[in-house]
Amino acid sequence: MTGIRLRGMTWDHPRGYDPLVACSALYRDRHGVEITWEKRSLQDFESFPVEELARRYDLIVIDHPHAGQVAREGCLHPLDQPDFSAERRAMLASSVGLSYRSYVFDGRLWALPLDAATQVQAWRPDFLGSPAETWAEVIALARAGKVVLPLRAPHSLMCVMTLAANLGWQPGGNGEDFIPHAVGEAAVEQLAELSGHLDERCFSLDPIAALDLMADSDELACCPLVYGYVSYAHAGFRPHRLAFADIPCLGSSGPLGSVLGGTGLAVSARSEQHEEAVKFAYWVTSGDVQRGPYTAAGGQPGHGAAWLDAAVDQAANGFYSQTRATLEGAMLRPRHDGYMAFQDGAARLIAEGLLAKTPARRIVEEVNHLAHAASARQGR
Incomplete structure (x- = not known):
């Protein structure tokens, strides 16, 4: 030695x-x-x-x-x-x-x-014949009570970013706004529609908790946006083996824009x-x-x-x-000094807004306001 x-x-x-x-x-x-x-x-x-x-x-x-x-x-x-x-x-x-x-x-x-x-899709092959390919399929599964989604900070923001990027948005492309209003509202509206069909405990779940819940469930069949965990794809790791697939698409360009x-x-x-x-x-x-x-x-x-x-x-x-x-095709998050505090604050705003059924426009405005304040503090 x-x-x-x-x-x-x-x-x-x-x-x-x-x-x-x-x-x-x-x-x-x-x-x-x-x-x-x-x-x-x-x-x-x-x-x-x-x-x-x-x-x-x-x-x-x-x-x-x-x-x-x-x-x-x-x-x-x-x-x-x-x-x-x-x-x-x-x-x-x-x-x-x-x-x-x-x-x-x-x-x-x-x-x-x-x-x-990156954020991918987890699914139960013993419940579904194939993974969801579109966001509309995810909504349909959620209406049937078969979807779980981790929305604890920072993952509510990660979901909004992935959906927006799948529609063509890239961070930093709209002046000081973190996210353009139109694409931001579209992403938040889709997430709001989905969350309305989910168990409220999703707002306290991180990816590990969501995957554990899904792997032990007799009902949950799809987690559409979750950071991939290969452990759950191995036989014997949990009571039920999970499969993983590309993200279900909201846009028309394939599985692009997942948050790395x-x-x-x-x-x-x-x-x-x-x-x-x-x-x-x-x-x-x-x-x-x-x-x-x-x-x-x-x-x-x-x-x-x-x-x-x-x-x-x-x-x-x-x-x-x-x-x-x-x-x-994953997207790189901002990494500037001060981003981590913004990420946590924005995720909490989104989660609280979804729970309170706040209009999507207002949620996006609050996130952008937070980004402006963070930028001012950093002198950018």
Whole structure:
């Protein structure tokens, strides 16, 4: 053993924790570096300040919208060192959609794509003959009481963004408005129509809770917009195996515009062992490890070599091949400093508006007002 010990922080789900523990054990056996992992809730993962985590951990699994904030704070060690240029070129060439690019901000690379995901569709093949292809089909299933949808912050906003983008919207294309009124209203109206047929507890569900509920249900057959979790596609993970598919379309351009998710592996700028942490980060995100021990331990890879591996796809019941088009057409969220606070506030406005049956126009106006206020505070 080298005596080198690293501490890592990930998120609390087998997909986020188990593969890192398994790969760290393999890395210890090969390189003598001991890595211990702790985990935090999905809600903390989506909102907890990275700067605070960087004080205590060497390796941190992050969400890419934090990029602007971490760039300003300088709490992460940039990962674009010349020593790993060949590895970066290979990652970029094999990036699944915008997964690699999502961690590049202000010309620096702040994390490596560890796990690739976007909003896709989950469905029960024992209840349905095929997944929904259109939003109208989703509404019909909801009227029959067969739909669940996670609407806890930030996912109410993610749903509005995906629906709007599927209609052709792109963030930042309308001056200071976060979202143009016409397309924003259309998206909110569609989400409002759907939510009117859903159990109100959907407003307290995150993706993990929604998928757990669906996998244990005798009625729920479709979750139309949910961040893909390959764990539920594996036999035996939950009482009922879920299948995954491209998002059902509201627009006419296919499964485009889903809001990109996934995770990146970052290194703390405060780590006394940052060189060793960087080496591990590049190793665990490499193609061979991602399609080998990482996926074997239940991971959802961020490297395209694993997404295109037939054996990996077969073990996951077609999860990768059936959602790849949606991931390749996924949209990158804003990542500027201050976006995370806006994301949380806007999601809460949307959820509260849907529950109160507030007109779509007013909800969109409130979201845009919040965006203007956030922009003013940041001096943009």
